[in-house]
Amino acid sequence: MPTVHVIGASGRSGSVLSRALIALGDGVVAVVRDPSKFGALGIVARTEKADLADPVALRAALHDAETIVSCAHARHAPAIIAAVGTNATRSGSRASMNVLIMMPAFWHAFTSLNVSATMYGSSPKAFL
Numbered sequence: 001m002p003t004v005h006v007i008g009a010s011g012r013s014g015s016v017l018s019r020a021l022i023a024l025g026d027g028v029v030a031v032v033r034d035p036s037k038f039g040a041l042g043i044v045a046r047t048e049k050a051d052l053a054d055p056v057a058l059r060a061a062l063h064d065a066e067t068i069v070s071c072a073h074a075r076h077a078p079a080i081i082a083a084v085g086t087n088a089t090r091s092g093s094r095a096s097m098n099v100l101i102m103m104p105a106f107w108h109a110f111t112s113l114n115v116s117a118t119m120y121g122s123s124p125k126a127f128l
Contacts, residue, residue: 002067003026003028003066003067004026004027004028004029004068004069005028005029005031005061005065006021006029006071007031007052007068007069007072008070008071008072009030009038009045009071010030010033010038010041011071014030014071015043018043019043022044028043028045028046029045029047030045030047031061031062032047032048032050033049033050033051033052035047035049048061050062052076052080053079055082055083058079059083062083062084065084066098067098068084068098068099070099070100080099081099084099
């Protein structure tokens with residue numbers, strides 16, 4: 001089962017994405033500032049605590065990531081890319097890594113259209 005690290009999984013867009021991925025049978029790792037806030041949503045997923053302003057915590061939270069979707073504000077993109085670059089260099093065994101810095105409005109537009117996932121593959125991560 002594929003696993004997607006969802007940055008900002010406790011927010012509006014991140015929680016919608018997490019639920020959708022789980023419903024499609026994919027694994028989710030919720031990368032959040034406050035694990036208790038994510039837990040209160042009732043979504044069952046592995047949780048990694050990381051503040052996007054803390055490069056050490058972010059690298060640790062993404063250490064085993066192969067597919068990452070960020071639902072956080074785009075201003076955090078440089079920190080995420082830096083953390084991923086460090087992980088990719090350290091792992092050495094990873095052939096590739098998928099990273100998507102998502103614009104929350106895009107995800108809401110996609111879900112409101114009720115587009116069949118079969119049009120794009122088995123799950124929303126097919127956009128990567």
